[in-house]
Amino acid sequence: MRAEIIAVGTELLMGQIVNTNAQYLAKGLADIGVGVYFQTVVGDNVSRIKESLHIAKGRADLIICTGGLGPTQDDLTKDVLGEVLGQKLVIHEPSMNTMTEMFQRRGIPMVESNARQALMLEQSDPLPNDTGLAVGVAVMHEGTHYILLPGPPKEMKPMFDRYAKPWIESKLDHVQPLYSIMLKFAGIGESALEHALIDLIEAQTDPTIAPYAKEGEVAIRLTTRASSPDEAMTRLRPLEAEIRGRLDEHIYAAEDITLEQQVLRMLAESGQKLAVAESCTGGLLSDLLTAVPGSSQSFLGGVICYSSTLKHKLLGVPMEMLEGPGAPGAVSEETAAELARNTLRLLEADVAVSITGVAGPGESEGKPVGLVYVGLAHRNGQAFAVKLQLSGNRETIKLRAAKSALYHLWKTIKS
Amino acid sequence: MRAEIIAVGTELLMGQIVNTNAQYLAKGLADIGVGVYFQTVVGDNVSRIKESLHIAKGRADLIICTGGLGPTQDDLTKDVLGEVLGQKLVIHEPSMNTMTEMFQRRGIPMVESNARQALMLEQSDPLPNDTGLAVGVAVMHEGTHYILLPGPPKEMKPMFDRYAKPWIESKLDHVQPLYSIMLKFAGIGESALEHALIDLIEAQTDPTIAPYAKEGEVAIRLTTRASSPDEAMTRLRPLEAEIRGRLDEHIYAAEDITLEQQVLRMLAESGQKLAVAESCTGGLLSDLLTAVPGSSQSFLGGVICYSSTLKHKLLGVPMEMLEGPGAPGAVSEETAAELARNTLRLLEADVAVSITGVAGPGESEGKPVGLVYVGLAHRNGQAFAVKLQLSGNRETIKLRAAKSALYHLWKTIKS
Structure with a gap:
């Protein structure tokens, strides 16, 4: 047709x-x-x-x-x-x-x-x-x-x-219905994903493998025609297993939901409360989370600590960590970790995530555009910060930083 | 052609x-x-x-x-x-x-x-x-x-x-170039705008009047052909004056910039610092503000006080105002004003804006979806709250609430 x-x-x-x-x-x-x-x-x-x-x-x-x-x-x-x-x-x-x-x-x-x-x-x-x-x-x-x-x-x-x-x-004459499985990935780019699956993608006939990419998230859809769901799954499941064998740490869902939906669902299921401290993302991470209906069940809120004053006054980051010669600065592993730890404690959350970085267009503290630190702290005592070097314009860097924070949050609450 | x-x-x-x-x-x-x-x-x-x-x-x-x-x-x-x-x-x-x-x-x-x-x-x-x-x-x-x-x-x-x-x-044969003036409006809907200008729109020949609408903002473009900018302006300016005579309180710019760009520009020019307290918008207002390069010059940050705990603990709203029989509740004029006043004081800002409301899909505190209060507090002692009844889905209500907050902020710093 x-x-x-x-x-x-x-x-x-x-x-x-x-x-x-x-x-x-x-x-x-x-x-x-x-x-x-x-x-x-x-x-x-x-x-x-x-x-x-x-x-x-x-x-x-x-x-x-x-x-x-x-x-x-x-x-x-x-x-x-x-x-x-x-x-x-x-x-x-x-x-x-x-x-x-x-x-x-x-x-x-x-x-x-x-x-x-x-x-x-x-x-x-x-x-x-x-x-x-x-x-x-x-x-x-x-x-x-x-x-x-x-x-x-x-x-x-x-x-x-x-x-x-x-x-x-x-x-449509004599055509069997389509069945598919959608696998959603986080923490991996489109080209790295394709590279990891290139032999499967090039050899595909049935099921087909179609990659999809949107800013900050990638997905692949496995599709086959079959006379019944059972028949379809006998072809789809082995392929899914093969892909999971290679990339399981990046697969956050086998259905078409966003990473923030998945994170909120896992928080709700485990009864954990989340708080955030956003610097360079300026509210975007919270906006993504609160776009999900029912997010108030697990999301307490947080602080948009856009200025150093707020990092210090509201979230207790020592001024000597933020400013002055030899200080790590607002954009640093130390500050990201401190923000996460203090947010956890002050807001009485079970898990806290912080983001601090340079969204551009100009550099900041002599640090390059795209340098971002994500901090994570959990009530069980776990606390760490991850360094990211992101590319793109201001809008893209904000989005990628927020999605990366969600990815590390997902890994933390999953384990 | x-x-x-x-x-x-x-x-x-x-x-x-x-x-x-x-x-x-x-x-x-x-x-x-x-x-x-x-x-x-x-x-x-x-x-x-x-x-x-x-x-x-x-x-x-x-x-x-x-x-x-x-x-x-x-x-x-x-x-x-x-x-x-x-x-x-x-x-x-x-x-x-x-x-x-x-x-x-x-x-x-x-x-x-x-x-x-x-x-x-x-x-x-x-x-x-x-x-x-x-x-x-x-x-x-x-x-x-x-x-x-x-x-x-x-x-x-x-x-x-x-x-x-x-x-x-x-x-194009013998065609003179086009000249236009873009007027951007806030705090007024597309139909109210058209209603106020309907006689001009229906009678338009030269200059032409074209309304544009995007979520939360409306604009009109006045256009004419002329042999020179001066000649164009002799036709465009009287029409602009006529429109300003009717709707001046809603015109925030005569160029194609967003309301958040205009607000940040006015804050920077007057050396004022802004802080926010966002409940139902969940970070969207801050995200819009920080999408503008250079926003850190005037935007300090704020608190995403999504839960009552944060409204109380971080921003000092009394628990008896938030909960209990006879309390105004989190979604109320009292809480909006209190959030704005306390944000101003605690974050040492010159102007503070707060948003609290019901984004949906379900009601909250027995209050209907779309009920939103915007609070404003200024270092000069001015403090008030505005009640809004917005329509749309969760995403639209968040956006309209954020844009309304920007509108009231613009009116406050303009006066």
Whole structure:
């Protein structure tokens, strides 16, 4: 099956927003073995949407449109597809009822144009919208499959994952479903990971091995097609075991969760409380931790000791350690360890992590940009500091420092 | 002039990276009055790139391709365009010399395929690459303008801004350059802003008024064409004055800087030191502030008082204010003000801001998700707290709370 993605929306065309939907769909289609050959962006304009559909029909078996399903006169996608396929638009009653009830519940009158959102093509299958009002459309016409999804990602993503993807899979002939295992890594870079697995990656046929990298974290997905989960696991598990044999110390999860989620989960399970002292990361580590719902169960908080004064006054680092000739300075192993120890004690935590370093753009204390120390202290008496030399701009160094701190934290609470 | 953007690259098509280049180009073209009518993404494939160029030629006067200018066999864009226009590829000597020198300087042998990056079409104008190796191409053929830019944004953006944009402008007939004023707003939402200016927005012809919104901040750009900056300002200034007359208390800058940049600049100019106490934002406010290079000049740091224990132990909020029957609780005007006052005193700051609230997903202390208090304390004795009711998910509430805190901080140090 050859797919084409058409994003409809003048705001995309003019660059007011980025077309992240296309990326999400292309990845999701790849997961079920459907290749995308073209992506198009077109404005809210009848003749140009028609032209795009016409071109796509000539070269794709599956056309997915996003956007233009809303209530306004600019939302034209269903009208245009109906016209192109020669199908009337009809009301999808369950969507209409949900919408009517919602307006009644909120006590606001339903403007007539809202009813447009409950429309579908007369021969189409409806795709329910669990997070919004506009119903989606899936229809097959003269050998081509058409899918219309809403534009807002928070509506598009669940509709695609829950309803459009299974609909597409049901149209794929004789293809077994995909099964995969996601392994998430910390404390190792993308190239080091690839280097360690290069023989497996180069020899891959089935299961496939796909590396993914985002700032500060890398992952690999092992994928195979099989008639049952059991059959899939007999192929996936040996490969996972082989990889674990080489890199187990870096694998923090076998599911798609972030390192901070994993750390918070382990802290909660063991009933330990965490506190932090952040200098060069300036609150980023705490922001990552508190982005996880329920983090307050294990995260006490901490100190953003951006200035030497705060390191000294709030966290009791001796001034002679921070300043003066011969002093280790704020960016040093000694200060990192002292910050962690004192944070543990003063904030009555079970484990404390500190970060101090030079995020740039300029050097500090004569120390180079990217030099960062992470300190760790545990109620069991363990305390140490790790030296890192990170690369990148200010933003990247902050992120890599925070992720490194999480990695050392994970290693500490795991052991 | 009608433009079309074609992004070439299998990694875009498969969703491994997002097509941010298209957004950048669409915005930049809008700035010089060129409308984009279609955007396409196509893989590294000769026949499909050819097909995309052919379709684009039929409906656009300006075709901008990004990607596929590198040294590998997958980099095909120049070859395909040369074939389509019937033009040979020739070496652009200055680019070749720069490349040869660079390899010599680094002491590494230059692989022959690298020479491909110095190729241009025989009748094309070269577009210099100040941040990479592949030279760009600008060429006019049978009434259509073609521009080839590199794929990596760090090469594409400077080449477009410095060389491609002026080349396009030189092809626009009798069109005067654009001048604009960007006004940045805080403490007001997009719809309230539009409501206040709706008569101006609806009546706009010249200058034009374009609103922009990103989470927590809104902006409007006033734009006109003129033969000189002076002539432009005689039209832009009266409109700016009209807008300031209505919304001056919300305009924090007449240039494209963030609210945190403006706050830090004002603190530095007045020699004031800032400290923070963050509860529900969990470090995000500090992260935003420390993302600005040089922030350490004015930002001392602060406390992430995520737990009641830390609010009490580190920042001296009385336990009877935080807990127990009849206590205001951690999320209250009293606690916000107390946090700000104590942070100011304990951290010896000139101004202190505190944030405490319910980020969700669940309620806290029986208080609803989105209820947030911002506290402000100044060395001059001023101290107060503001109540906010924010909407959105956990991430959005954290961001809106941090931006609201910055807004009240800005108002305080401005007065």
